[in-house]
Amino acid sequence: MAELLQHLVxxxxxxxxxxxxxxxxxxxxxxxxxxxxxxxxxYTLGAxxxxxxxxxxGAHFFVAVLAAIACGTALGALCEWALLRPLRAESIxxxxxxxIGVWIAMQNGELLIWGGVAKSIPHPFPTAPLVLGxxxxxxxxxxxxxxxxxxxxxxxxLIHTTRLGTAMRATFQDRDTAALMGVRIGRMHTATFxxxxxxxxxxxxxxxxxxxxxPSMGDLASLKAFSVVILGGLGxxxxxxxxxxLLGVAEEFGAGYVSSGYRDxxxxxxxxxxxxxxxAGLFAxxxxxx
Amino acid sequence: xxxxxxxxxxxxxxxxxxxxxxxxxxxxxxxGVIEPLSGPxxxxxxxxxxxxxxxxxWINARGGVAGRKVELRIEDNKSDPKEAASxxxxxxxxxxxxxxxxxxxxxxxxxxxxxxxxxxxxMVVETSSAATITKRGNPWIFRIxxxxxxxxxxxxxxxxxLGVRRADFLAVNTDWxxxxxxxxxxxxxxxxxxxGAAEYMEQAATDMNAQLTKIKGTxxxxxxxxxxxxxxxxxxxxxxxxRLERRIVTTGGSSSPTQLIKQAGAAAEGxxxxxxxxxxxxxxxPDGKLARAFVDEWGKRGHPFEGLxxxxxxxxxxxxxxxxxxxxxxxxxKAVRDALWRVSLVGVNGPIKFEKDGPAGxxxxxxxxxxxxxxxxxxxxxxPDFLAKK
Numbered sequence: 001m002a003e004l005l006q007h008l009v010x011x012x013x014x015x016x017x018x019x020x021x022x023x024x025x026x027x028x029x030x031x032x033x034x035x036x037x038x039x040x041x042x043y044t045l046g047a048x049x050x051x052x053x054x055x056x057x058g059a060h061f062f063v064a065v066l067a068a069i070a071c072g073t074a075l076g077a078l079c080e081w082a083l084l085r086p087l088r089a090e091s092i093x094x095x096x097x098x099x100i101g102v103w104i105a106m107q108n109g110e111l112l113i114w115g116g117v118a119k120s121i122p123h124p125f126p127t128a129p130l131v132l133g134x135x136x137x138x139x140x141x142x143x144x145x146x147x148x149x150x151x152x153x154x155x156x157x158l159i160h161t162t163r164l165g166t167a168m169r170a171t172f173q174d175r176d177t178a179a180l181m182g183v184r185i186g187r188m189h190t191a192t193f194x195x196x197x198x199x200x201x202x203x204x205x206x207x208x209x210x211x212x213x214x215p216s217m218g219d220l221a222s223l224k225a226f227s228v229v230i231l232g233g234l235g236x237x238x239x240x241x242x243x244x245x246l247l248g249v250a251e252e253f254g255a256g257y258v259s260s261g262y263r264d265x266x267x268x269x270x271x272x273x274x275x276x277x278x279x280a281g282l283f284a285x286x287x288x289x290x
Numbered sequence: 291x292x293x294x295x296x297x298x299x300x301x302x303x304x305x306x307x308x309x310x311x312x313x314x315x316x317x318x319x320x321x322g323v324i325e326p327l328s329g330p331x332x333x334x335x336x337x338x339x340x341x342x343x344x345x346x347x348w349i350n351a352r353g354g355v356a357g358r359k360v361e362l363r364i365e366d367n368k369s370d371p372k373e374a375a376s377x378x379x380x381x382x383x384x385x386x387x388x389x390x391x392x393x394x395x396x397x398x399x400x401x402x403x404x405x406x407x408x409x410x411x412x413m414v415v416e417t418s419s420a421a422t423i424t425k426r427g428n429p430w431i432f433r434i435x436x437x438x439x440x441x442x443x444x445x446x447x448x449x450x451x452l453g454v455r456r457a458d459f460l461a462v463n464t465d466w467x468x469x470x471x472x473x474x475x476x477x478x479x480x481x482x483x484x485x486g487a488a489e490y491m492e493q494a495a496t497d498m499n500a501q502l503t504k505i506k507g508t509x510x511x512x513x514x515x516x517x518x519x520x521x522x523x524x525x526x527x528x529x530x531x532x533r534l535e536r537r538i539v540t541t542g543g544s545s546s547p548t549q550l551i552k553q554a555g556a557a558a559e560g561x562x563x564x565x566x567x568x569x570x571x572x573x574x575x576p577d578g579k580l581a582r583a584f585v586d587e588w589g590k591r592g593h594p595f596e597g598l599x600x601x602x603x604x605x606x607x608x609x610x611x612x613x614x615x616x617x618x619x620x621x622x623x624k625a626v627r628d629a630l631w632r633v634s635l636v637g638v639n640g641p642i643k644f645e646k647d648g649p650a651g652x653x654x655x656x657x658x659x660x661x662x663x664x665x666x667x668x669x670x671x672x673x674p675d676f677l678a679k680k
Contacts, residue, residue, distance in 0.1 A: 003507045006532070010499035108328070116332030117594070118520045120553035127556065129531045138531040211496040212520060212553065216329050216369075220494045255500035261463050261490040263500065 002134030007256045008249065009135050013145055015248020017207055020148040021221050022228030022240035023155050024199030029226070030235025031172045032192055034084065035096040039225050040218025041106035042072050042197040046204025047213040048114060051121045061124050065205040072201020073194045080193035085186065103222075110215040123209040144206045151202055156237045158195075168192050172235075200225075227271055233281020242283055246270070318361040319354070319621045321346075321611050322381035323604075324392030324402060329369025330494045331518045334544055335394050337597035338416060339364060341604025342391065344587050345612070355616050362608070367393050369493070371401035378402040382409045388621040389414065389614065391607035396420035396465035406430040412614075412627040416607035417600075419542050420469040427652035432630045432644050434606055434637070434657045438466075438473035441541055441564055444661035445474075449481050451676040452537065452562070456484045456510035460501055460525060462517035463490040470516040470541050486510045491521065498525050502532050512537045519546040519596075523554045530557040540564065547664060547671045549596035558666050562674055565662050566639050569598035570671045576640035576660055584638050606637030630655060 021043065028036045049071040053064035083098055125143060129136040159165040170178040171188040179185050203221070204213075211217070228247055232239025247267050254266025274282050323342055326335035342362060349360050363385045365377035374393045381387050382405065389412050393399045396418040406413050407428055415423060415433040419441065424433055436444070457478050461467030471488050478485055486508035489501040502525070505513060513529075513536040515522060522545050526538065538561040545565070550558040568574055569588075572581035584605060588598055610633060615621050618629035634643045644655030665674040 003503055006503045006506075007500065010497075010503060014497050014499070111328055111332070116328065116336050117549075117597075118333060118523070118553070120523070127527075127530060129533060131533070136531065136533050141531070211524060214330070214520065215332070216494070217496070220496065252500045255489075256504050259490075260501045260504070263495070264492060 003256070005133075005135050007252050009137055011249035011252030012245060013137065013141050013248070014252060015245035016145045016148045017203065017210075017244075018224050018228050018248050019152060019241045019244025020203040020206070021200065021225040022232065022244045023152055023237055024196040024203065025225040026229045026232065026235055026237060026240040027155075027159070027192055027199070028196035029229055030233075031168065032189065032196075033092055033172070034193070035092060035099060036196075037096070037099045037222060038079070038102040038106060039196075039200050040220070040222030041103055041110075042076060042200035042218075043204040043207075043221040044110055044213070044215065044218040045075065045106070046072050046201030046206075047121065047208030047217065048110060048119075048204075049201065050205040050208050051119050051213050054122060061122075065202070068205035069198050069202045072204070073198035076197025076201075077190050077194035079197070080190045084193065085189065088189070103218075107215055107218065114213075114215065116215065118212040118214040121209040121213055138210075140210055144210060147206055148203075151199060152237070152241050155195075155199060159237060164191065224267075227267055230271055231274055231282050233284035236281060236283055239281055239283035243281070246282070316358045318359040319612075319615060320361050320363050320385055320387045321608060322378075322385060322387035322390035322392075323362050323364045323608075324367050324374055324377045324381065324390060324394075324398070325364065325604075326369040326394050326398065327364075327366035330520065331369045331395060333520065333597075334417075334518055334600045335367075335369070337593070337600035338394060338604035338607075340588070340591070340593050340597065341584075341601035341606075342608045343604070344584065344591070344601075345605040345608035348587075349609070349612050355612050356619065358621075360608075360612055363387055367398050367402075369395065369398070371395075371397045374398035374402045375405055378405040378413075379409075382411050387411070388623045389611045389626045391416055391604070391611060394418065396423060396469065399423055400426075400465055403428050403431060409623075410627075411623040412630055414607045414610050414630070416603040417544070418466065420465040421473065422465065422469065424647040424654040424656045425649075426654075427649040428654055429652050430627060430654075432610070432655035432657075434610060434639070434642055434659060435543070435603065436566070436659045436661060437656070438470040438541065439477075440658070441470075441543075441661055442473045442477035445539075445541075445564060445663065446477055446481065448663060448674070448676065449478065449483065452512070452539070452674075454478065454481075454483050454512045454537070456486055456508070457512045457514055458486040458505045458508055458510045458536075459488040459514045459516070460498070460505065461488075461490060461515070462493050462521060464493060466542065467516050470514075474514050474541060484510075491517070491525075493517075493521075495521070496524055498528055499532065502529055502534055505536075506532060506534050510536065512539060515540045516542050518544045519549050523550060523558075526550065526554040526557040526561065538562070543567075544600060546596045546599050547666055548599075549594075551666055551669055551671070552596065559669070560666065562663055562665050565599050565664055566659055567599050567602040568662050568664060569595065569602075570664070571673075575638065577636045577638070580636065581638050602638040606639055606642065609635060609637055610642055 046068045049068035053059040053067045125140040167183045228243045232243030255263040367374035399418040421437045459471045543566045545563045575581035614629040618625040640660035646653035647656040
């Protein structure tokens, strides 16, 4: 029983991190229809930016996290403006290839700047775990979970209650009509991509200290983010959140009770089943067609 | 028109002169190197490369091999077995190297091996631990790193003094990790130790909490951990978060205790590590002078100290190949292979001499490297407490 509870807590903590990765991608992939293979690189960027702000500039931990988010948002905006804007009329395959290029360029850039040796990011939280009965959890993990929840709620409110969010959704539903209504399409594209990239950088800034920062850390993050988006349904923020939690718990129980060698397989089997039976995503509302 | 002819003639003359100069100056001896320079285990691969470069520079400073300079042709296998095979092919076909050193991970080495047999080029294996490498009957393989079985035998004498009664395993899900679990498991069972959980993690995995929770449930006293330093760091931190109070023993020699002290901090305290080089006390190595010189040179080049436990492998691998080429008297793959059976030298790790291993008639070479155990105590690397007490 104690073991079951610990597995559940581990799964939820892990799932929270997957959700954080997923919400940024669900905006870019789901709303903008850009297959963003570079999403994980913005995650890596967030981790390294935090490391740089802490180590080189001597900033406070929270300032460093904010700086990393700002850095990811700015680079995301630049990436959209310089690379995706000229290709807006092109097919999804073209932008996908461009994003694969960005992925390779960013990852090798990180290797060039920081080298292959993993960096440990210091954080101000105590390393002794919080113990609640049979369950123990690191204070840093609790902080990450709380902040992830905060970011997810903020993203949801921004997309669903503000004028900016309405304009974003309108742009990607029907570009021409939105343009006729006076929405500045170009800005909406840039803003959405920048916002999604900022969320990825936030995930990197928060998870970097939990794990380690190294150039290829984004590969696994991208993989998990795509899984979460597919589970939750494209562009569906609550779906991505629940999808992330589900994936985390499923992997945890798969590793704990089936076999740790097949840990990742458990997650992907779930995705195959979801794609077979609910291809629009686990949490998609039924849509009117035609 | 005449002027153009003149220019052409001059160019031809210059080219002929350059070509003749090229022939008179001896061409360098090329040695191929395949290491993971990017990807999850990039840090280790880069350290091996740095060690290989030290060996190359030392050999060249002494006048090279038979008067010819040594040149390294380095290929990145991207921590990926598929890339290792194509890297081997590239080195053999494009660069026509007479011998290769590589490819760090067992899965990468195993993937490159068929290419060696296909083209007939020897490879000195500097890091890989999986037993299968020398058991497959590939006569082009010469290993200077210990297979897991040899490591397990090296540890056997300490099992009682360590006080291991019930052991669990956590290993990377590769040929290396799986091989280590079976080798150490067999040795421990023979010593009457109960073996509990055997858990795996993917090479790129960062969250090992599920495996640790499961291991916590077995009630063992020792955790054998087989993976590279990045994952060891994460496992130690997460074990601390889960209050897993175990004696941790890492195998494979890629734990870089100095890096663990830096990155895992208190979580690494008390852990034991099987290593094949002790840069903290180089004088205790079989050739203390060579070990000292290597540590000094490494520092002089500004390489990080924590890389030394990997870097020596690169030195020893290149030194072995250079010695084989010297013995062979020419840089032709088959001659180098035959000469590898005759080399006898002392590397940073200790004496290197190959003995036959694997199916008769198609044996691979296996050297018997020195194996050491160190412990992280009070934030420093020390000889293990059970040896220090004596």
